[in-house]
Structure formats: C-alpha cells, structure tokens
Amino acid sequence: MNAAVRRLIASLTCATVLPSVQAQERVEVFQLGTQQVRGTGAATVYHVDGIERINATLSAGLPSDPAQAEAVAKRRFEALTAADRQAIGASAQGLTAAMQYRLTKVPAIVFDGVAVVYGVENVDQALAIYRTWRARVGR
Template identity: 40%
Template structure:
C-alpha cells in the first residue's frame, strides 16, 4: 500500500478516535461553582480537581463570619468599642479585610445571579445547577447523566 494511502487511513482512524474522545470529554464540565453554607460543607476531593481544574467554592456564611470576628465581645462603651473595632481592622489589615469581604459577598452575588432558591447548589459551566448534594462526585454524575439524556452529547464507542 502506498505511503499516502496509509496516511489517509491513519488520519481517518485518528479522526474517529478523536471524535469519541472529544464527545466523552465533553461530559466533563470546564468549571464548577459551589454555593453553600457552614451547615452544608462540601469537600472537593483531590481526584475531582484533577478532572476539573476550576472548582470555586463560595460560602454564604462568610459575610457573617467576618462581621462576627470584628464585632464579637466589643465593649459596651461606644468609644471603647470603636477603638477596639479599629484595632481589629488594623490587626487583620485593610487590604486583607477588603479581600475577605469581597470574597464573602461573591457567594451572595452568585446566589442572586443564578437565582438560587436553595443550597447547597453546584453550578456546572455557568449553566446547569444541581441542588442539595454535598458530594461533588454525585453532583458531577447527575450533570453527566443530564448531558447524555439531553441529547447534547453522544458517546461513540
């Protein structure tokens, strides 16, 4: 068989193989956003991270945690309370505190943006929401089943 014919056959075979891999890999989301609270901790297993590199976890209780840390057991005297509050802010550092608050409010913003009506919520590819699961592996399986059943993805073996 001529070299050119072999290359054409190889290219066709590789095309079919790559199409199958591409379809199978599209069952994996590119990003995962988890919106939860202290009541429903969600762990991200290391194995999960190897398949989906971008996993962001936001805690709806983060704002109250920051507020509690700053205001816990402040003196009853207003002047002393202001001074102690200022001391705490300085101890944390203004830039650090701003960063913590920005991150804390991201959970609230995400809940509003995605119109979440309960949590925990796992959002895949900024489109698909799976509610009520604290096990990311189970949430991923539901997402993958949905992708297969929706007809958006076909896997050829």
Template identity: 45%
Template sequence: MTQTLKRHTDTVRWLAIAAIGVMAQAVCADAPEMQSIEVFTTSDRPVIGIDHALSEATNVTVYLVDGLERFEAQLSSRLPRHPTQARSEALRRIQQLTAGNMVQARQAAVGLAEAMQYGIDRYPAIVFDGHAVVYGAKDFAEALERYYAWRRVPAR
C-alpha cells in the same frame, strides 16, 4: 501459510486499535466539556470531594456564602457596650486584619453576589458552566454524576 496468518493477525490488530481509537473519540465527544464549576455552600454544609476536583481541574471555584456573616461576627465578638469604646475596638480590629482575612471576605462577598445573580436559594448548590445547577449534593462526585446524567438526556 504462516506469513499469511501473520499478515492477517497484524491486519486484525491494526483494525482493533483503529476501532478502539474511534470509540474513545466518540466517548470523549459525548462527555460534556465544562468551562467552569462554581460551588456555593456554607461552613456548616461542606461539600466533600472538592479537594480532588481542585487538583484535577483549575476551573472549580468554591464560595462559602456565609463567610461575610462569620467575618462580621468575628469583628464584633465581645465588643464593649459603650458605643465610643466599641467603635475604637472595632477600628483596631479592622486595622489588624491580614491580607488573607481580606481575601476571604472579598471571596465571600463575590460568592454571595454570584449566588444572588444565579437566583440560588439553598445550599449546597453546584453550578456547571453558569447554566445548570445541582442542589443538595454534599458530595462533589455525586453532583458531577447528576450533571452528566442530565446532559445525556435528549433535549425535548
């Protein structure tokens, strides 16, 4: 009797493990797999939770679309009024730019171009896989939740 009970318990345990495995696969299959996430924002409208997302996924790109304006403002700050002196000072500042400054400026330009290509007209905007955008979410987790909710709605 005890061996029959043990075999029955082992069978039930195996079936339970198999059922959990099947359910886990079904849940994972329902979760949309993202190829890319692009965050478009400005320096005065930061999106929180991005640091965690960047550590969890390598497919998140953050664009500060006001970066070129800030870059230009930094270069032109307190230039002399005389045009020749202003030109010389601006050239000196440009020559002193670091590689890091140039990378930031380039990234800002790329972000601005991408935002224009997507037709993004307000910030923050988070684009998922190049086709779905969540506007106004200042929390990355909230934007992700809204995206997943949208994906769960059946197509009409």
C-alpha cells in the same frame, strides 16, 4: 443510590435552568463554612457566609458604649490579616455570583453557569446528576 432515585433527584434539582453569567466549562460550589463538599478539585469554591463569620468575630464582646465599641471594632478591622481580607473579598464575590444565579440554598453546585444541583455534598455525584439531566434534555 439507585438509578431511579438519581433520575428523580436529577429531575427535581436540575430542572431549574439558571440565567447565564458566563458560558464556560466550569464547576462552582457554594457552601457555608460549616459544610464539607467533597471532590471540589478544580472547582471554584465560595463560602457564602464568610462576611458574616468575619463580622461576628469583629463584633464579639464589644463594649456597650458606642464610642468604645467603635474604637474596638476599628482596631479589630485594622488588625485583619491579608488572608482575612482575601476571604472577605472571595465571600463577596461568591455572594454576588449566588445572587446572579438566583440560588435559593446551599450547598449548591453550579455547572457551566446553566444548571444547579442542590443539597449534594459530593461534586462527582452532582456531576453525574447534571450529566443525566443534560442527556435527558438534549443539551
């Protein structure tokens, strides 16, 4: 990607300053389970569709009878592993953060709780865009 295109993307994608949730040096990645964001390293990664995916698994092929469906769903819910429950909690936490940041699409990479780069699937590339924007606006 050439410098002119990078500057254009930076001006379009980082122009939105987010409401501060907690001002710290950090990188947060918001994505769907089907997306592959590279270079996440120390970033906090949220799969914002985790609850939907678990719900789809729990409700797949339920009987049409409401009482039977409830019993089957209850058994499935009780059979969730600790990892499943942890994924649900992490997804809920990610959804909460996404709402606080007022994110409008994914993937979204949030830097320092103040700026977001949308649509980039590489943290290093998004970081370069963020730094270019930050230098241009004097942050």
